[in-house]
Amino acid sequence: MRGHVPTPDRLADKMVEKLFRDNPPEDGERILYPGCGRGPFISAVHRYCDSNDFPVPEGVAVEIDPELYEDARKRHKDKEVEFLERDFLTDSDGLDKFEYVLGNPPYIPIEGLEEDEKGRYRREFETAEGRFDLYVLFFEQAIDLLSSGGRLCFVTPEKFEYTETTAALRRVLASSGVEEIHHVDEDSFEGLVTYPTVTVIDADGRNETRVVGRDGEVRDVDLPDDGSSWAAAVRGGEPDIETGVTLGDVCRRISCGVATGADKVFVMDREEAPPQLDDWTYPTTSGKQLRINDGPESGQVFVCPYDADGRLPSRDELGDFGDWASLYRERLEDRSCYEKGKQVWYGWHENPPMDDILQRKLLCKDVTEEPHFWRDDSGEVVPRHSVYYLIPEEGVDIEELQEYLNSGDAQAWLEANCQRAANGFLRLQSTVMKQLPVPEQFGHHRQSTLTAETG
Ligand SMILES: C[S@@+](CC[C@H](N)C(=O)[O-])C[C@H]1O[C@@H](n2cnc3c(N)ncnc32)[C@H](O)[C@@H]1O
CATH class of the missing domain: 3.40.50.150 (Vaccinia Virus protein VP39)
Incomplete structure (x- = not known):
């Protein structure tokens, strides 16, 4: 039936x-x-x-x-x-x-x-x-x-x-x-x-x-x-969501994806990635791809020099990655965000918090006609700069949180509170998202954490 x-x-x-x-x-x-x-x-x-x-x-x-x-x-x-x-x-x-x-x-x-x-x-x-x-x-x-x-x-x-x-x-x-x-x-x-x-x-x-x-x-x-x-x-405009809990309270991180200054070098189709770089690649998605593919599976990968703790290895630890990156050294040193003497030429603008990024997470497009939140269940996707990623606190049900964020109440709140881009699209900044009221049930993890700490 x-x-x-x-x-x-x-x-x-x-x-x-x-x-x-x-x-x-x-x-x-x-x-x-x-x-x-x-x-x-x-x-x-x-x-x-x-x-x-x-x-x-x-x-x-x-x-x-x-x-x-x-x-x-x-x-x-x-x-x-x-x-x-x-x-x-x-x-x-x-x-x-x-x-x-x-x-x-x-x-x-x-x-x-x-x-x-x-x-x-x-x-x-x-x-x-x-x-x-x-x-x-x-x-x-x-x-x-x-x-x-x-x-x-x-x-x-x-x-x-x-x-x-x-x-x-x-x-x-x-x-x-x-x-x-x-x-x-x-x-x-x-x-x-x-x-x-x-x-x-x-x-x-x-x-x-x-x-x-x-x-x-x-x-x-x-x-x-x-x-x-x-x-x-x-x-009727901004919904009145009666709760003392915000999205910022129930997420340990709401951040923008990584900025490399040279996505043309670091991002490529999975089939084009040199096989010797397997250990250095992660699936990735841009905001536009999230929308087009209705999820984080884009078919592209990020070649990432950072290790799983977010540490940038020294040149002699780089192995195959170093040989590959050397081919693009000139191009990487030419990035506007690169400051010779202060930065490593193969590093990114900021050290990405890889230990947080490589978790099950929610993803959304930074500038969008209509807010929508997708889930990365693999925990392997390294989001690009046009994507926000949200890591829920331990004990918060990620699927329920996703359902709430895609509900009419959350959407209406975001529409009423987010800045507008020139074309009328919404900008989902993390400072605003952190203030989004969420139902009390998501705050219960705090209660249980406190009880566990004091008990
Ligand atoms: C949500 S149920 C509602 C049934 C009934 N109207 C009621 O309210 O109790 C939807 C009904 O649509 C039928 N259905 C699903 N696809 C259909 C189709 N393509 N053409 C005709 N009936 C379909 C299902 O078998 C089911 O009985």
Whole structure:
């Protein structure tokens, strides 16, 4: 069963109310249930129409999984619904337009897709960008099938509001008309969906969007329609993150990657690195490569003269590295950062803290349209100058910290607090990042460290 996460009745009922709010169904109208699973939305629509004495719109329910399809058909055999066992994304033959679309699309990240599927989606969907998720394509396909003035209500994770890979989806949604974004309770799916969000599209191209926060606060906002992040608009600027703990408290280092003054000499494609330099090379990435490769694997290596403690060996300890570097001596002495007499010609501007760098770490681009944090699990990547690296304190869960840093709250805080570069991009300086509030849970490591020290 691909991406089957059933919707609890309580949430399904809430979504039906939103779908029909100020817009009750009329005779002859149609509703689409894409990826219908066992059909909780079909039941919810019937409950709502029966208790309000509204006509039930004619339904079409699409499900790819034969077992779920059979089960849904049996459960709802007495209802006004046509069931189709097919792939909603690749086969919309004969579906025509609908006044309503209601669903909880599958959450299947790109890693769960076959190569040929990925290629096909990339060709056919405007929103299949970068590391897309299937729910993004469900949005696009469903909006395509919405009649003018029709309404759609989906529950999905909230990430599409701010990640770079969902920029095209934000453009599609904004141009269609986002009526409401409701950040529903985190336990709506008993923890199976992170930050669940209900989105209502009213395909009349409206401008204002009602945002309902998890604390129940309601605001009307203008969402950007150019694909840029909605984080700040949805959260009303700088989020109020109640905590006494900052990122600086839970990281033992937040620093800029190494500056050599001659990356053209020290950085090369892995296949081009002379084999005798194996012991002197480390994988590396620039900020731009982090973004393009969606992670630190760039295929390039750094030839690094420093040992694992950050010490620069003397010329006679250099061996093969020394022979290789001598070929570039003139070029290295020509670096603007090189001061003859004060510096060693094959060294870098500053001794890199290799013992910190060679750890599991988080990486982010220094100047970016939208902040994003990746993980180097190998602990071997030596980041270049256009990358910041973050080494969490012992006891801080690096995966949870990464998830928080990529969350809407952290993104909105960074957008509100980071300096802007000339093109409107954000500069992620370490002094600012250190002040980013983080949930109390990340500070608990301090408590346990103190207890261990005093106990
Ligand atoms: C998150 S579940 C939600 C199911 C149901 N709507 C509910 O709310 O309980 C997503 C559903 O989409 C179905 N699905 C996944 N890929 C699909 C596709 N390409 N076409 C049609 N259905 C699909 C899954 O089998 C699953 O039942």
